Amino acid sequence: MSTHTLSVLVENKPGVLAHVAALFSRRAFNITSLSVGPTSDERVSRMTIVVDGASTPVDQVHKQLEKLIRVLKVVELDEDAAIERELALIKVVAAPELRAELLDVAASFRANVVDMGPETVVLEAVCSPGRLGSLLEQLDRHGTCELVRTGMIAISRGAGTITDEEPEALAVSA
Amino acid sequence: MEVTGAQALVRSLECQGVDVIFGLPGGAILPAYDPLRSSSLRHILVRHEQGAGHAAEGYAWATGRVGVCMATSGPGATNLVTALADAYMDSVPMVAITGQVPTAMIGTDAFQESDITGITAPITKHNELVTDVERIPAAIAEAFHIASSGRPGPVLVDLPKDILQATSTWSWPPVLDLPGYRVPGPPDAERIAAAARLLHQARRPVLYVGGGVIKSDSHEALRELAETVQAPVTTTLMARGAFPDSHPLALGMPGMHGMYAAVAALQEADLVVALGSRFDDRVTGKLAAFAPKAKVIHADIDPAEIGKNRTPDVAIVGDLRTVMGELARAARALVASDGPTDTADWVATTAGWKRSFPLRYTQDSDGPLKPQHVVERLSAMTGGDAIIVAGVGQHQMHASQHYSFTKPRSWINSGGAGTMGFAVPAAMGAQVGRPGELVVAIDGDGCFQMTAQELATCAIEGIPIKVLIFNNGFLGMVRQWQELFYDERYSEVHLGTAIPDYVKLAEAYGCVGLRCEQSGDVDAVLEKALSISDVPTVVDFRTHDAEGVFPMIPVGHANDDIVLGPEFTAAEQRAAARKEVMAS
Numbered sequence: 001m002s003t004h005t006l007s008v009l010v011e012n013k014p015g016v017l018a019h020v021a022a023l024f025s026r027r028a029f030n031i032t033s034l035s036v037g038p039t040s041d042e043r044v045s046r047m048t049i050v051v052d053g054a055s056t057p058v059d060q061v062h063k064q065l066e067k068l069i070r071v072l073k074v075v076e077l078d079e080d081a082a083i084e085r086e087l088a089l090i091k092v093v094a095a096p097e098l099r100a101e102l103l104d105v106a107a108s109f110r111a112n113v114v115d116m117g118p119e120t121v122v123l124e125a126v127c128s129p130g131r132l133g134s135l136l137e138q139l140d141r142h143g144t145c146e147l148v149r150t151g152m153i154a155i156s157r158g159a160g161t162i163t164d165e166e167p168e169a170l171a172v173s174a
Numbered sequence: 175m176e177v178t179g180a181q182a183l184v185r186s187l188e189c190q191g192v193d194v195i196f197g198l199p200g201g202a203i204l205p206a207y208d209p210l211r212s213s214s215l216r217h218i219l220v221r222h223e224q225g226a227g228h229a230a231e232g233y234a235w236a237t238g239r240v241g242v243c244m245a246t247s248g249p250g251a252t253n254l255v256t257a258l259a260d261a262y263m264d265s266v267p268m269v270a271i272t273g274q275v276p277t278a279m280i281g282t283d284a285f286q287e288s289d290i291t292g293i294t295a296p297i298t299k300h301n302e303l304v305t306d307v308e309r310i311p312a313a314i315a316e317a318f319h320i321a322s323s324g325r326p327g328p329v330l331v332d333l334p335k336d337i338l339q340a341t342s343t344w345s346w347p348p349v350l351d352l353p354g355y356r357v358p359g360p361p362d363a364e365r366i367a368a369a370a371r372l373l374h375q376a377r378r379p380v381l382y383v384g385g386g387v388i389k390s391d392s393h394e395a396l397r398e399l400a401e402t403v404q405a406p407v408t409t410t411l412m413a414r415g416a417f418p419d420s421h422p423l424a425l426g427m428p429g430m431h432g433m434y435a436a437v438a439a440l441q442e443a444d445l446v447v448a449l450g451s452r453f454d455d456r457v458t459g460k461l462a463a464f465a466p467k468a469k470v471i472h473a474d475i476d477p478a479e480i481g482k483n484r485t486p487d488v489a490i491v492g493d494l495r496t497v498m499g500e501l502a503r504a505a506r507a508l509v510a511s512d513g514p515t516d517t518a519d520w521v522a523t524t525a526g527w528k529r530s531f532p533l534r535y536t537q538d539s540d541g542p543l544k545p546q547h548v549v550e551r552l553s554a555m556t557g558g559d560a561i562i563v564a565g566v567g568q569h570q571m572h573a574s575q576h577y578s579f580t581k582p583r584s585w586i587n588s589g590g591a592g593t594m595g596f597a598v599p600a601a602m603g604a605q606v607g608r609p610g611e612l613v614v615a616i617d618g619d620g621c622f623q624m625t626a627q628e629l630a631t632c633a634i635e636g637i638p639i640k641v642l643i644f645n646n647g648f649l650g651m652v653r654q655w656q657e658l659f660y661d662e663r664y665s666e667v668h669l670g671t672a673i674p675d676y677v678k679l680a681e682a683y684g685c686v687g688l689r690c691e692q693s694g695d696v697d698a699v700l701e702k703a704l705s706i707s708d709v710p711t712v713v714d715f716r717t718h719d720a721e722g723v724f725p726m727i728p729v730g731h732a733n734d735d736i737v738l739g740p741e742f743t744a745a746e747q748r749a750a751a752r753k754e755v756m757a758s
Contacts (some may be wrong), residue, residue: 010354011353011354014303014305015291015295015301015302015303018291018292018295019295022292022295022296023295023296025296026296059481060478060481060482063477063478064478066477066478067476067478068300068354069299069300069320069352069354069355070354071354072353072354073354
């Protein structure tokens with residue numbers, strides 16, 4: 001799957017998420033994940049939208065998002081030049097005889113144990129979506145009871161920031 | 175000065191230069207109707223909110239100004255939905271104002287509550303639920319700015335009742351707070367130069383002109399460009415009137431029911447210049463087989479249209495008026511320096527196609543009345559000077575095909591959305607916007623019955639539109655598809671010609687009602703209808719029920735598969751398939 005990551009700055013106003021969601025529905029765009037949160041500027045929220053490039057024309061997603069009045073800026077992050085993270089909380093069966101092994105797996109993925117009961121443990125993992133996939137695979141043999149993921153967030157490497165550049169010129173490359 | 179939200183709304187509309195609102199009051203919007211009484215704004219009380227929406231559209235199409243409609247919450251607002259969807263598809267500048275239940279009751283399933291901003295998010299350019307009375311002037315000013323700038327479109331402003339009743343200090347003009355809204359700047363000079371070079375080099379160019387040319391008022395630049403580079407011009411359903419049909423370079427409408435010459439020219443072109451058009455499926459047919467030999471220049475104010483359906487060789491984003499002015503200037507300079515373009519053979523070929531495969535129908539003097547004949551007589555009798563408004567279906571295609579348009583903003587229809595019932599209220603809006611002019615709605619009997627009640631509005635408000643009903647007793651276009659693609663298995667398309675009695679219905683609505691059943695009477699009936707200027711007039715033309723619209727490209731087919739229709743011989747159809755020119 002060829003995923004593309006769009007970082008989107010939007011006005012922090014009511015209805016913005018509805019407009020973005022309506023756009024995705026209306027244009028039949030498929031999104032893999034979407035996460036929203038505040039930024040250091042209280043007037044602005046930041047969305048990270050992961051789009052499946054195979055089924056969805058990313059260029060159209062980008063341009064259609066730009067057309068939404070409350071969208072301030074859309075930047076596509078280059079996978080190689082971005083840090084991508086996702087938080088997952090995973091409740092796993094922790095049978096006594098396999099518990100030590102389970103904790104070893106968690107440690108090797110730097111996942112923290114945030115709850116430990118007689119039958120299960122809850123792990124907190126923060127990693128790239130790919131690495132999270134590997135962790136979940138490892139945990140499968142123990143038995144994952146419940147999984148909750150935040151959706152991916154991402155930031156570019158280096159000194160540059162999303163607010164650096166002027167809004168991209170509306171002219172498009174042909 | 176302290177004013178209520180309702181007063182602020184009315185003042186804002188006045189300051190915005192609005193002269194007319196089409197609307198219908200109800201509970202939540204009631205506060206807004208009180209200050210309207212003492213306002214200079216003309217409010218036209220419609221009979222159904224959908225009519226208000228289409229009237230606002232017709233007004234906008236005819237004048238280029240923003241059309242305004244107003245409705246109450248809940249069903250009042252949802253009745254605007256079809257018109258908003260229509261305006262969104264056809265990029266019609268429009269502001270819809272809706273009442274909403276009081277803010278404290280939002281979300282409680284209150285009486286006449288509906289989430290109209292949620293409902294209309296995908297069919298408006300923008301919408302806003304106003305939750306602060308102080309914001310009303312800015313919300314209205316922003317709505318007008320967004321609706322009318324860039325690629326135009328509908329904007330909805332939802333006003334809860336308590337916000338309309340609250341008070342604030344009036345001030346105007348408000349500061350627009352739209353940090354995320356950008357209108358494209360001047361077009362890229364290098365791209366203009368590249369486009370001009372392609373145009374100058376092309377041997378078989380076609381200008382594929384869309385509604386953007388009319389919306390940007392760039393028809394004069396279009397004519398100059400076409401004549402400078404000697405390129406034939408096709409005007410889409412949205413662009414009829416952007417280029418005079420009588421011009422030697424005019425090929426007429428392209429697409430599913432387009433002129434053969436327009437369709438063939440695009441298929442054979444070595445350069446297609448898309449100007450404010452969007453490669454709609456009704457124009458392209460099977461997209462992969464559209465204009466297969468052509469390089470493409472695509473100029474549009476909406477960057478998202480570029481590359482949406484067809485990847486261009488040169489893309490120009492900008493206001494078409496500037497783009498085309500500069501393109502014409504650059505082309506003129508190239509002609510001056512490097513000599514005229516070499517398109518004479520091509521222009522002759524396209525003219526040969528026009529001559530060989532024209533629109534054809536047969537009107538026997540004692541045979542059934544043909545809709546094409548009525549349109550042609552109307553065209554001749556008005557000299558192409560009327561504002562023609564159509565609904566959707568066969569009558570719309572016949573009107574677009576057979577009326578000879580001479581100028582922009584003289585053709586109004588529902589293009590992208592295909593909204594039946596558009597014509598009567600849109601004609602009403604057009605007539606209000608251009609009161610001294612002749613506005614003629616050409617409508618089908620199916621369409622007419624969806625919104626006919628606005629005849630009452632027209633009669634009472636003194637809006638003397640003419641409505642020509644092409645009454646064939648069928649949902650004619652659907653019937654045609656069942657005939658051609660469902661083996662004549664007609665299903666739920668027969669309406670009957672006699673019920674209602676359109677003459678009596680017209681009279682009941684305070685209009686003049688006329689009927690015409692024979693071709694020999696067409697001129698006299700039209701003459702009578704056109705002579706009435708004080709009341710609306712409805713003519714019941716009893717047209718042939720089996721008449722189809724041709725040419726036709728079956729849906730999903732390549733445009734090369736164009737079918738000329740039953741009026742052409744098999745030999746002619748074969749010649750057309752080979753894109754030959756018949757000896758005259």
